[in-house]
Amino acid sequence: MLVFLRRRIISGALPLLAVVLGVFFLARLTGDPANLYLPLSATPEMRAEFAARNGFDQPVAVQFLDYLSQIVRLDFGESLRTAQPAAQAVLQAFPATLQLAGATMAIAVTAAVVVGSLAAYRPNSLADRFAGLLSSASASVPDFWFAIMGVLVFAVTLNWLPTSGTDGMGAWVLPIATLLIRPFGVLVQVVRGSMVSALSAPYTRVARSKGADEKRVIFVHALRNAAAPALTVAGDLAVGLVNGAVVVETIFGWPGIGKLMIDSILQRDFAVLQAAVLLTAVTIFALNILIDACYALLDARVRQGVAT
Amino acid sequence: MTNGDPLSETGDRPDQAGAAPPAARPPRLFALLLKDRVACLAALMLLAVAACAVAGPFLLGDLATRQNLHAVDLPPFTLDNGWAFVLGSDSLGRSVAARLVVAARTTFAVAVPAVLASFVVGSAWGMWAGYHRGWRESVSMRIADVVLSFPSLLLAVVVLYVFSPSVATLVLVLAIARVPVYLRTARAESAELRSRLFVDAARTFGARGGSIIRRHVAPTVMPTLITVATLDFCFVMLTESSLSFLGIGIQPPDLSWGLMVAQGRQELQTAWWIAVFPGLAIVMTTVSATTLASWARLATDPAQRWRLTVPRGRARATARRAEEAGR
Numbered sequence: 001m002l003v004f005l006r007r008r009i010i011s012g013a014l015p016l017l018a019v020v021l022g023v024f025f026l027a028r029l030t031g032d033p034a035n036l037y038l039p040l041s042a043t044p045e046m047r048a049e050f051a052a053r054n055g056f057d058q059p060v061a062v063q064f065l066d067y068l069s070q071i072v073r074l075d076f077g078e079s080l081r082t083a084q085p086a087a088q089a090v091l092q093a094f095p096a097t098l099q100l101a102g103a104t105m106a107i108a109v110t111a112a113v114v115v116g117s118l119a120a121y122r123p124n125s126l127a128d129r130f131a132g133l134l135s136s137a138s139a140s141v142p143d144f145w146f147a148i149m150g151v152l153v154f155a156v157t158l159n160w161l162p163t164s165g166t167d168g169m170g171a172w173v174l175p176i177a178t179l180l181i182r183p184f185g186v187l188v189q190v191v192r193g194s195m196v197s198a199l200s201a202p203y204t205r206v207a208r209s210k211g212a213d214e215k216r217v218i219f220v221h222a223l224r225n226a227a228a229p230a231l232t233v234a235g236d237l238a239v240g241l242v243n244g245a246v247v248v249e250t251i252f253g254w255p256g257i258g259k260l261m262i263d264s265i266l267q268r269d270f271a272v273l274q275a276a277v278l279l280t281a282v283t284i285f286a287l288n289i290l291i292d293a294c295y296a297l298l299d300a301r302v303r304q305g306v307a308t
Numbered sequence: 309m310t311n312g313d314p315l316s317e318t319g320d321r322p323d324q325a326g327a328a329p330p331a332a333r334p335p336r337l338f339a340l341l342l343k344d345r346v347a348c349l350a351a352l353m354l355l356a357v358a359a360c361a362v363a364g365p366f367l368l369g370d371l372a373t374r375q376n377l378h379a380v381d382l383p384p385f386t387l388d389n390g391w392a393f394v395l396g397s398d399s400l401g402r403s404v405a406a407r408l409v410v411a412a413r414t415t416f417a418v419a420v421p422a423v424l425a426s427f428v429v430g431s432a433w434g435m436w437a438g439y440h441r442g443w444r445e446s447v448s449m450r451i452a453d454v455v456l457s458f459p460s461l462l463l464a465v466v467v468l469y470v471f472s473p474s475v476a477t478l479v480l481v482l483a484i485a486r487v488p489v490y491l492r493t494a495r496a497e498s499a500e501l502r503s504r505l506f507v508d509a510a511r512t513f514g515a516r517g518g519s520i521i522r523r524h525v526a527p528t529v530m531p532t533l534i535t536v537a538t539l540d541f542c543f544v545m546l547t548e549s550s551l552s553f554l555g556i557g558i559q560p561p562d563l564s565w566g567l568m569v570a571q572g573r574q575e576l577q578t579a580w581w582i583a584v585f586p587g588l589a590i591v592m593t594t595v596s597a598t599t600l601a602s603w604a605r606l607a608t609d610p611a612q613r614w615r616l617t618v619p620r621g622r623a624r625a626t627a628r629r630a631e632e633a634g635r
Contacts, residue, residue, distance in 0.1 A: 011453075014450065014453075014454060015453065015454045018454045136595075136598060139542070139594070139598060140542065140591050140594035140595045140598060141591055141594075142546050142549055142550065142553075142566070142569075142587060142590050142591070143550070144549075144550055144553045144554075144566070144569060144570075145569055145583075145586075145587030145590065145591075148569060148572075148573055148576065148583050148587070149584070149587070151576065152576055152580055152583070152584075156576055156577050242461065242462055243460065243461035243462070243547075243550070246461055246462075246465070246554065247461075247550055247553070247554065250554060251573075261462075261465055262465070262554055262555075262556070265465060265468070265556060266555065266556075273465075277462060277465075280462060
């Protein structure tokens with residue numbers, strides 16, 4: 001198990017390193033930061049002094065090492081807008097996104113397991129066709145438009161829910177519903193597919209013949225074996241949730257990391273954007289490790305590194 | 309996918325390399341399409357949108373930008389104000405219908421090149437990696453993992469921060485983000501094909517790697533890749549509209565459906581139609597493309613094509629029997 005995890009951590013660290021490199025070099029590409037930070041009337045001396053103070057007169061390799069050592073010391077620079085440390089701004093916004101994403105994934109997985117299993121239990125039944133319709137619709141509806149339609153119907157016309165903000169339970173409904181459509185649609189299909197094959201596998205027949213009741217057969221015997229593919233896909237979807245979070249947080253004024261990123265782009269708040277991208281990448285990295293660990297717990301072949 | 313696929317578009321089939329004897333020629337793709345009412349509708353819908361994208365700006369470009377302060381926020385679905393305002397007008401008195409048609413151009417101008425570029429690069433790369441295996445394969449797959457593990461919107465956000473948003477940068481970002489999808493599919497298929505007899509035969513006759521990939525692997529993998537591309541078209545279109553909606557994609561005065569939703573959002577309380585119709589256009593286009601993709605998957609797969617040639621009820625009964633037999 002430990003060997004397995006170590007291998008996954010090493011291979012997962014590669015994308016993380018790519019992100020660190022990418023953010024660093026893209027940052028150099030934005031041109032001379034002095035144009036951004038200093039007034040237009042700045043003299044060449046002022047520019048040189050600025051460059052020296054921020055280390056821009058050093059060779060790129062040295063700058064990169066500096067940048068790495070800053071990251072290791074969790075020093076992400078200061079926000080241009082608010083002059084507070086970027087790390088602080090990002091960490092303030094992070095829990096809001098995490099709550100939203102966590103609630104969404106919990107609902108999506110639970111609902112997809114139930115609906116997907118029901119659909120797989122009787123292929124071509126009403127439940128099956130309903131699940132198929134839902135998942136194909138979810139792949140075609142743009143999330144920002146879905147959110148706006150939600151606001152139009154439930155907030156503007158019916159006045160049941162607030163249009164934005166985080167106060168009260170009502171404020172959670174529309175953001176979660178918007179985030180939910182994509183992961184739910186995909187997960188239902190995956191659960192259905194793997195449940196159909198699990199329910200026709202020999203071990204299910206054994207379970208039935210020894211007299212286990214249907215609920216137990218579906219949710220214990222079949223689901224345990226069908227869980228692995230769903231888990232992998234759920235991991236990918238959780239990564240994709242970052243996309244949704246950016247959109248949803250912007251529309252509903254949710255003070256999370258997605259809104260922070262868009263705001264810092266529009267106002268060219270460089271340090272904050274870098275810190276936010278990094279934190280997101282680290283979270284995704286941790287999430288992938290976690291999913292691999294769950295995967296290994298479920299499947300002994302993966303744990304042992306046996307080629308299948 | 310069997311070898312000697314009769315549907316490879318070029319017509320130079322790889323059946324000189326030990327394929328099955330020529331069976332009765334299967335029905336042509338177009339005739340199959342005409343038979344399937346839903347797929348036909350989807351194809352017509354896509355054609356209509358494409359026609360708007362090509363011809364729209366010439367015919368309605370002027371109407372889409374003409375402001376008319378006497379016709380502000382006209383509601384849709386009446387002909388009192390003439391055909392131009394059948395879908396209402398926005399806060400500057402511009403026709404929503406004309407703007408929708410013109411915006412189709414931008415949407416296609418981003419989605420089509422992005423899909424084509426990622427399709428060509430990703431498929432060629434993937435077939436090469438899958439055919440040669442070894443380090444070429446593992447390095448390519450690692451690169452694909454890196455790109456895919458990064459949320460596409462995040463990638464776009466970072467790149468568009470550095471380069472100012474325009475059609476060209478959008479195409480670039482979306483193409484890079486989607487290359488791994490084709491890379492993975494093409495690699496998997498060609499890694500499996502390289503051990504097939506007809507590839508072995510070609511190798512025995514002294515064909516080089518490059519020409520085996522071009523003449524034998526590519527035609528066989530193509531139908532799968534085209535299906536992937538059709539589905540990916542939806543994804544790219546949705547991402548472009550999300551970015552435009554967020555204000556980091558297409559910039560005014562250019563028009564895109566995502567941007568129109570963003571503009572309509574300001575007036576949701578007074579003029580709902582400005583935000584609703586562009587979204588509906590996106591939904592209808594993506595639904596059509598998805599439908600057509602799933603039809604194409606059946607039609608280009610020789611093992612599945614019979615489902616399209618037999619009547620509906622019988623197809624379902626046969627499928628059920630096949631499923632029962634499989635248990």
